[in-house]
Amino acid sequence: MTLIVYVNDVLLASDSLQDIELLKKFLDDQFTIKDLAPLKNFLGLEVARSHTGISLCQRKYALDILQDTGLIGSKSAAFPIESNLKLTIDDSEPYEDLSAYRNLVGRLLYLTITRPDLAYSVQVLSQFLAKSTVNHHKAAVRVLSYLKATLGQGLFFPSSSELQLKAFSNSDWASYIDTRKNIIGFAVFSGNSLLSWKAQKQATISRSSAEAEYRALATTTCEIQWLIYALQDLQIDHSQSTLLYTDSKSAMSIATNPVQH
Template identity: 85%
Template sequence: MDLPPGLPNQNNKVCKLLKSLYGLKQASRQWFEKLSNSLISYGFSQGKSDCSLFIKKSTTSFMALIVYVDDVLLASDSLQDIELLKKFLDEQFTIKDLGPLKYFLGLEVARSHTGISLCQRKYTLDILQDTSLIGSKPAAFPMESNLKLAIDDSAPYEDPSSYRKLVGRLLYLTITKPDIAYSVQVLSQFLAKPTVNHHKAAIRVLRYLKATPGQGLLFSSSSELQLKAFSDSDWASCIDTRKSITGFVVFLGNSLISWKSKKQATISRSSAEAEYRALATTTCEIQWLLHALQDL
């Protein structure tokens, strides 16, 4: 690193860092290494399917902890173990306890006897407010089923950066709204040179969100521990590349836990080939979920 201001300029001299500084390339890696080493020393084991998942099992209790940068979610069947772990983490890092999970990274969490509900109502309303569509007329569905968007199907949109920002926010919204996954996947293909028609299609998605801002996911408390998956694909639907689109959903019992809508990497020469590619992608997702369930 460069010498800090105030030190005499000496040729062929460098500074040795005694600790990682915030904002450096290696800072995030050093932080996660310190946090994971502390958790492992406490008795946690790191998940094999997800390195941000930590699990601690004993004869009397079970504890799962998941990390996103410096935000931590903790679940356990023992309140005493939770309090002991929070005390340990506070001694190591000086944490801020936000109490029972209600709001996390834009996700609103509600619990009842029927299960756990996830939605992004506030996040959705913020998007509508920022785009001045809070008073718009709601739409019944996010995108016309026969709509085929292309790269150069209309005049260029005057503000490409705002289109990219909007699509990025919609991508994060698909965490709890699988019903817009296909529409957002289509819109994200035109970030380089968005046109007026692309922007109109994005506005249609926002009008659909206006009708369902609080709609989300429900993880039922009575779900069976059985994975069920459904996959599908179209064939050569992309006008520009003639690539097919893979779509799948995975349920744990009757709770939706994973989904995807994505353009396939290669061109399929038949509808059967496109279906098999979609099935292979779905199988990979199921395999990862099985490893995650085995960790838990």
């Protein structure tokens, strides 16, 4: 059984309904709780279940963002950010409402809980919270236009899926023009279920694309190891080898044979 507590909200998950009922009775005797029945909403997350699996989304939360920013009637976009877009600190005049920009990026950041497709875009926008420009705000509006076209997207966890961790790792070498640092990204699956993902700026500067990819592999490996420990805490046996994918032959060569560095 798993019990998750956030302030005064409690989630219970177990493969035994009897155990859940016993625990609810015990908690009610101690604190007088209110049973809200099967989970449907939790902290802005919408949960839907069927015989095929469980889906998570934040459709209402996304609609609230569009409504508050006045873009509910705007034109939609097919993707959140252009692949060749390179934002810098002083690429245009300063944006007039810095607090509004910060608030928008913060709300988009919370949206990435169920929208990994926004992780890279939000990571790029979050680099300019201290000093945002008009171009930065235009990029944020583009993300909102994409959000309007994909309101119902989220995560789906199928009821029948193989228990084997597999991860995908990548790095964009020297993508930040101001600092020459890299963006690393990874996604870790258990079968067909996406468990963990991240897009972040590396703390150090890599001197080559191979080094950047190798550092991304190392970061992904740490995440995989953490997930294995988490599965052990949940008494879930993960006996199969974890698969780790990268598109860098140089990084694979270094990982296979550390002498070739």
